[in-house]
Amino acid sequence: MTLSEEDYIKAIYHLGKGENTTVSTNAVAEQMETKPSSVTDMIKKLSDKGVANYKPYKGVSLTEYGQKIALSLVRKHRLWEVFLVENLNFSWDEVHEVAEQLEHIKSEKLVDQLDKHLGFPQVDPHGDPIPSKKGEFKKTIKKLLNEVPVGTSGICVGVKDSSTPFLKFLDKNDISLGDTVLVMEKEEFDGSLNIKIKEKIIHISNQIAANLYLKITE
Amino acid sequence: MTLSEEDYIKAIYHLGKGENTTVSTNAVAEQMETKPSSVTDMIKKLSDKGVANYKPYKGVSLTEYGQKIALSLVRKHRLWEVFLVENLNFSWDEVHEVAEQLEHIKSEKLVDQLDKHLGFPQVDPHGDPIPSKKGEFKKTIKKLLNEVPVGTSGICVGVKDSSTPFLKFLDKNDISLGDTVLVMEKEEFDGSLNIKIKEKIIHISNQIAANLYLKITE
DNA sequence: ACAAATATTTAGTTTTATCTAAATATTATT
DNA sequence: AATAATATTTAGATAAAACTAAATATTTGT
Numbered sequence: 001m002t003l004s005e006e007d008y009i010k011a012i013y014h015l016g017k018g019e020n021t022t023v024s025t026n027a028v029a030e031q032m033e034t035k036p037s038s039v040t041d042m043i044k045k046l047s048d049k050g051v052a053n054y055k056p057y058k059g060v061s062l063t064e065y066g067q068k069i070a071l072s073l074v075r076k077h078r079l080w081e082v083f084l085v086e087n088l089n090f091s092w093d094e095v096h097e098v099a100e101q102l103e104h105i106k107s108e109k110l111v112d113q114l115d116k117h118l119g120f121p122q123v124d125p126h127g128d129p130i131p132s133k134k135g136e137f138k139k140t141i142k143k144l145l146n147e148v149p150v151g152t153s154g155i156c157v158g159v160k161d162s163s164t165p166f167l168k169f170l171d172k173n174d175i176s177l178g179d180t181v182l183v184m185e186k187e188e189f190d191g192s193l194n195i196k197i198k199e200k201i202i203h204i205s206n207q208i209a210a211n212l213y214l215k216i217t218e
Numbered sequence: 219m220t221l222s223e224e225d226y227i228k229a230i231y232h233l234g235k236g237e238n239t240t241v242s243t244n245a246v247a248e249q250m251e252t253k254p255s256s257v258t259d260m261i262k263k264l265s266d267k268g269v270a271n272y273k274p275y276k277g278v279s280l281t282e283y284g285q286k287i288a289l290s291l292v293r294k295h296r297l298w299e300v301f302l303v304e305n306l307n308f309s310w311d312e313v314h315e316v317a318e319q320l321e322h323i324k325s326e327k328l329v330d331q332l333d334k335h336l337g338f339p340q341v342d343p344h345g346d347p348i349p350s351k352k353g354e355f356k357k358t359i360k361k362l363l364n365e366v367p368v369g370t371s372g373i374c375v376g377v378k379d380s381s382t383p384f385l386k387f388l389d390k391n392d393i394s395l396g397d398t399v400l401v402m403e404k405e406e407f408d409g410s411l412n413i414k415i416k417e418k419i420i421h422i423s424n425q426i427a428a429n430l431y432l433k434i435t436e
Numbered sequence: 437a438c439a440a441a442t443a444t445t446t447a448g449t450t451t452t453a454t455c456t457a458a459a460t461a462t463t464a465t466t
Numbered sequence: 467a468a469t470a471a472t473a474t475t476t477a478g479a480t481a482a483a484a485c486t487a488a489a490t491a492t493t494t495g496t
Contacts, residue, residue, distance in 0.1 A: 088331035
């Protein structure tokens with residue numbers, strides 16, 4: 001199997017969790033199911049092309065230019081996933097393999113028009129954010145207090161507070177982190193608000209709202 | 219540039235005009251902008267795989283299996299062209315290059331669903347027919363007499379008759395072969411019929427209808 | 437800080453697609 | 467039918483990606 005430069009760029013990007021950290025030769029080799037020596041060869045080449053920063057024995061990271069390429073691939077991948085689910089009856093767990101191929105198609109007009117055709121979606125079918133043409137992510141995790149517009153729905157995630165009253169509140173309302181869907185219903189002047197969980201509307205205080213975080217899905 | 223097996227299959231198919239004729243090594247080389255010796259190497263390989271029939275010095279043709287692959291590529295290419303024009307605001311003269319990439323994407327479900335999404339189109343934006351999943355073409359060139367349903371539009375093409383009255387008829391009605399658009403309006407029991415040409419409806423005899431051929435575009 | 441374990445690179449080999457140039461086969465011309 | 471022109475194949479060279487195994491650097495554990 002012959003791997004493309006784009007495949008290497010993606011691997012470096014994903015191993016660095018999109019944060020442009022340095023990743024090791026072995027990590028890249030393992031991820032790509034190839035040998036470390038092959039990775040060394042390729043990252044030297046990527047370095048020559050100005051796509052990656054490579055210091056022998058110190059690992060690789062992407063240059064700004066390399067990141068742009070990676071983000072463009074992520075953008076294309078996720079837009080195609082939306083297309084497959086919304087227009088071609090794919091389910092969210094079927095799309096990855098095909099999007100993996102489609103993301104390599106080269107045409108700026110194609111991507112721009114696809115984006116427009118889909119109504120400029122912010123997230124893919126897995127809820128992952130779609131970077132803009134310029135490579136920027138919309139912030140998808142927001143504090144319930146003051147940051148979430150009425151009508152928005154999302155999933156409860158990571159909570160700062162672990163005090164007894166707060167955990168009791170979660171328990172009482174059947175909220176489990178990572179999978180409970182919330183809809184913002186109404187917001188009061190004092191920051192307290194109404195949310196809908198599992199068809200029931202409940203009122204929560206501003207104090208609790210300040211500690212609940214929502215991963216926006218729509 | 220490194221050419222894929224699929225690229226070779228396409229070249230052989232197109233040079234043979236889709237009729238599975240034998241094509242020469244040099245013709246393939248010229249079409250693909252590569253050297254004859256490279257072609258020899260590849261067609262040997264295709265022959266080993268059961269995709270092509272190769273007799274040294276006698277040229278290549280596709281096996282039945284090879285033809286299936288070629289038709290599947292044509293099908294994908296043309297479906298994607300329809301998609302680009304109908305859904306993504308491409309014009310018909312912009313689509314080729316992108317479709318050239320998209321046709322290599324491998325997913326049966328993708329093609330089936332795309333076909334469905336587009337409403338099972340019969341022709342691409344250039345008016346070329348789209349083969350079915352089984353590799354069959356709908357006949358797109360039909361005799362005006364008895365073969366064309368009311369409402370159908372198409373382009374006047376190849377005429378059998380070259381008698382003076384017939385040519386006079388064409389001239390009088392401003393019909394030029396290859397680009398005049400016709401719409402079938404009404405058909406009489408005796409085979410004479412009304413057609414619309416350039417916003418004018420004219421009546422033609424069954425004799426003339428038997429000699430006019432229409433390339434269906436819609 | 438040293439030795440052992442692990443990670444990375446280098447050197448040299450293999451594979452594959454391509455090319456050039458020479459050799460051979462086919463086709464065209466007289 | 468013989469020769470010239472053209473087409474095709476073969477043999478061997480080059481380039482690129484990937485591998486193995488050995489060499490070298492870094493990290494870990496005591």
